[in-house]
Amino acid sequence: MQSARTRAFARVIGPWLVIVPGIIAVRAPDMGTLASSFFENPLIVWFAGALLLFGGLLIIAFHQYWSSAAAIVISLFGWFLALRGAVLLAGPQLIERGAAVSMRVLPLIQAGFGAAVLVGIWLTYVGWIAKPASSPAKNNP
Template identity: 40%
Template sequence: MNTSRQVHERTRMFARVLGPFLVIVDVAAVLRVPDMRTLMSDFSANSAWPWMSGAFILIAGLVVVALHQHWHGPAAIIVSALGWLIVARAIFLLFFPDAFMSLADNMIGQTAWMIVACGVAAVIGVYLTYVGWAPEHHQPGAHATDVTRDVTPAA
């Protein structure tokens, strides 16, 4: 498998995970807008939650960053950018939890903007889901040179 193909497959694998995640989480957030203030205050009430969340989010972001530094094509750019955004979010949770909570609280207070932001993220998630899960259309002769035959020569 050539390097270009490997990069494409890696992008597809990350898109298969990140796409549905974005759709599910953002649709759930929009549907639960009335509960978001309570969720945020409960989350920030105990300083262990931001710390533990930041640690787990950091490892997830670092996996994306370490395994996907490809910036060619829309899906690859989105996956790589999401990896870095996930790392940044984790760092804010770990080092500046109060500033992060304040920013999140302000966003939740602006319901229309929150719904728009979640809508945009969900659309990006739908796109990544499509990229990751849609069947690929291959040209008929494309694999002819990649196939290695395990055939015993005739005597």
């Protein structure tokens, strides 16, 4: 059950980590303008924080497994989303300042999002391509 759940989460999170951070890495020079526009509307910021918190809590609720590398990455991703969503709700200025500062070190930001893409490729492999771990044989009387 645990392995099946990890594979299911990897099937969703893996491609998401390939697509979204990949686009951010490519469009990094434009992201400063996008981020400043995002923070101009407090309702959008609050809603995004609420969605991040919800998504993180879903992962936390349904995937608290720490038995394999993929399971650990997925569980940590849930905690990261939940914490980021809570900070965006409670202190959006912290995220806004962080985004503004990050625009000064674009190559570092691109490398970080590039690393997220590599994790996404690996999770996509785990979820869609890798053979599931075989379960131990059950004793049938």
